Amino acid sequence: MKRMGGWLSSKTTLPATKSLTALDEPAALQDALKSAALIMNDENERAENELSKGTSPFHKLGRATTFFLRATLGFEKEMMEQTSACLSEAEESASEHHRRATRDPTTAHQSKIYPTGSEYALCQAETQLMSAVIGVLNESLTESLRGFYKLRRAFATLHTIVEAENRYLDKHFSSASSSRTSTATEKSKGPYGSEEASAASSGVMTPTSADDEDIEFKDAEEGLADQPTPGQYQGHLDLPVENLSINGSTKGDLDSKSSVEEPPPYAAGISRAASKMDNLNFTADVSNDPIDVYIHSGVSLCYGLLQLILSMVPPAFSRILSILSFRGDRENGLRLLWRATAFKDNINGALASAITLGFHNAAVALCDIHSRESYPKDRLRVLLQDTKKLYPKSVMWLLEDARMAMGSRDLEKGADILINNPLKSPLKQVEALRLFETCTALMCLHRYEECATSFIKCVDMNSWSPGLYLYIAGSCHVELYRQAVLKDDATRAETHKKKATELLGKVTSYAGKKKLMARQLPLDVFIVRKLTKWTARSKAANTDLVDAIGVSPVEEMIYFWSGFRRMRPEHVELSLNSLAWSESQHQKSDSEPIDERAILAVLKATCLRTLNRLPEAQTTLQEQVYCYDWHALKACPHADNWPLPVAHYEHAVCLWQEAGGQDGEREVLRKCSEELGKVEKWESFDLDARIGLKVTTARETLRRVGV
Missing domain, CATH: 1.25.40 (Serine Threonine Protein Phosphatase 5, Tetratricopeptide repeat)
Known part of the structure; x- marks a missing residue:
C-alpha cells in the first residue's frame, strides 16, 4: 500500500479480515466514503451493495446510514426496525474496534491530534445519534428513553474528541487562536476553550463528574442530469490541500467569491473561543491525514447537529431536556455545520449541506420573527448549486430548490419545480416527500382539486399519516363545495359535497395508528377531534356533515x-x-x-x-x-x-x-x-x-x- 501525505492509491484492496490494522484503516475509510457518497446521489441501493462488501466499522456505518435516511424520510415502521438492527451491528463493530485500539494502540491509526481510536469512537457516536432519532420516532416510550440515553452518550464522546482537537490547536496554533479570550480560568477546558467559554459557546452543559466514565470512551461496549457519479471518492483524500479551506475559500484567493463564503453575520456574536478554527485551513494548516479529516468533518457535523436540534425544541420540552443537562446553542450548531459543508464531497460534509439547507429552507424561512442575517440567501444558493454539481441525480436538492423559491413567495415556481422537473428518485421515500411538498404548495395556491388529488396519492406512497392526507383532501372538496354554492351551481356543489363526505368519513379509520413516544401524533389527535366536533354539530342541527363544518379547515x-x-x-x-x-x-x-x-x-x-x-x-x-x-x-x-x-x-x-x-x-x-x-x-x-x-x-x- 502506498501512502504519502494522506494520499492513497485507488488500487488498494481491502482486507478480508474483520479487524482492521493501522495500515488497513485508510484504505477501508476511503472505500467506505467513496461508496457512501452514492447515498447523496439517490443511489442508495448501489451504495448499500458496495458498502455490504466491506466489513470495517466505516462500511457498516455507511450501510446503516442508507437505512437511516430511508427510515427518517418515510417514517415506516418496518424500515425503522431494519434500521435499528443495522445501527446496532454498526455500533458493536465500532465499539469492538475502539476497545482493541485503546488496549493496543499499535493496532490503530496514530493521530497527532486525536486520542487513539477516535475514528471508531466517532463511528459509534454517529450510530448512537441515529439510534436516538429512530428511538424517538419509534412507537415505544421505552425505545424513546433509550434514544435519549444514547444521545447523551454520543454527546460525551463528541465532547471528548473536540476537547482533544482544541488542546492540539492551543498548543500548535496559539497565534491563530490568540484572538480568543484568555482571561478565563484555565483549570478546566471545555470543547472550545475555558470552562466558562465552553458553557457560553457550546450551549450544552458538560456532564458532571459522575458521568466522567461516559465522557471517556470506556462505555463503548454499550444540475447536471447527465453527469455521472464520480467513480471514486473525490474528497480530501485525493485533492490538493492548497485548494481547500475550512471556510470553503481558495487559498491565495480569499477576496474572490468562493463556493462557500465566510461565516454569516449571525455567527458574530458567538463566544470568540468558538472561532479559533475560522483562521485556519484544516487540511492545509492542521492535517491532511484522511482519518483526521474524517474525524474533524464528522465531529463538526454531529456536534453541530446535536446543538442545533437541542436549540429548536419547544419551550416545555426544552425544560425537560435541561434537567438531563442538555441545552442547545443555535449559533454554534450552525457554525459547526457550515464548517462541515466545506467537506461536502465526503458523506459528512454532504449530510451537513443537506441539513443546513433543510434547516434554513424548512424552518428559518417559515418563522415569522428572525433576524435578517439568519437566512443567508446568497450563501445558501451557492451551497445548493455546489451540492447539485457533486450529486446531480439527487431529488433532495430539487426539493431545496423548490423550498427556496417558495420561501421567496414564488409558490408557482416552487410547484412547477416539484411537478414538472423530469428528475425522479428511485427511493419511494424521497418521491413521497416530493409529493407532500407539492401538496402543501398547491394548498397555499388554493388549487383545491389538484391539492386533493395529490394528497390522496400520498395515502398510497407513505404510511406516516394517511388520516391527515385524507382530511386535507376532504377539506379541499369542502372549499370547492362552498364555491359552487356561492355560484348557485347545484350539480357541482352536490358532487363536491359527496366527495368531501366520502373522504372525511375515512379519516378516523386511518388516523391514530401511528405513535410518537407512545403517544398519538398531535395532528392525528387534532383532526380526529375536529371530525368528532363536526359530527356532533351535524347531529345537533340535523344537517349534513359538510354543512356543519365551521371555519375553513384548509386555512x-x-x-x-x-x-x-x-x-x-x-x-x-x-x-x-x-x-x-x-x-x-x-x-x-x-x-x-x-x-x-x-x-x-x-x-x-x-x-x-x-x-x-x-x-x-x-x-x-x-x-x-x-x-x-x-x-x-x-x-x-x-x-x-x-x-x-x-x-x-x-x-x-x-x-x-x-x-x-x-x-x-x-x-x-x-x-x-x-x-x-x-x-x-x-x-x-x-x-x-x-x-x-x-x-x-x-x-x-x-x-x-x-x-
Missing part, C-alpha cells in the same frame, strides 16, 4: 404549515375569500360557538398582518379574540383551544413588524417579547409544538438583539 392547515409565510398578496386575498364564508355564517347566527369565532378572528388577523395591515390585525385580535375567556373557550363542545395562545403569538409578530424588525424601537420590541412570554407560559394547547418552534426561534432572535 387552518395553511396556518399550521406556515403557508402564509410563502404567500404573496394575491394568495392571501384568496384566503380572505375563504374565510368570508364563515364570517357570513356567523352573521346569520348568534349561536356559533365562541371557539369558532376566535379561530376566524386569528386567521383573519394573520391574513391582515401578512398584508402589512397591522392596525387592523391588532384590532381584530384585541376585539375578537382577547374578549373571550380561556376557560370559556375550553368549555365549548370538542373545543379548539388554540386561538387564544396563538393570538398572543400573532400579536407578537405584529409588534415585530411594527417595530421594523431587529433594529426597531426597543419599547415595541419589548412588548413583542412580553407577548411571546405569555405563549411560553401557556398550558398545553392544540398543536402547541408547532407554535413552540416558532416561539423558540423568536425568543432566540430577541435575545440576540438584546431584548
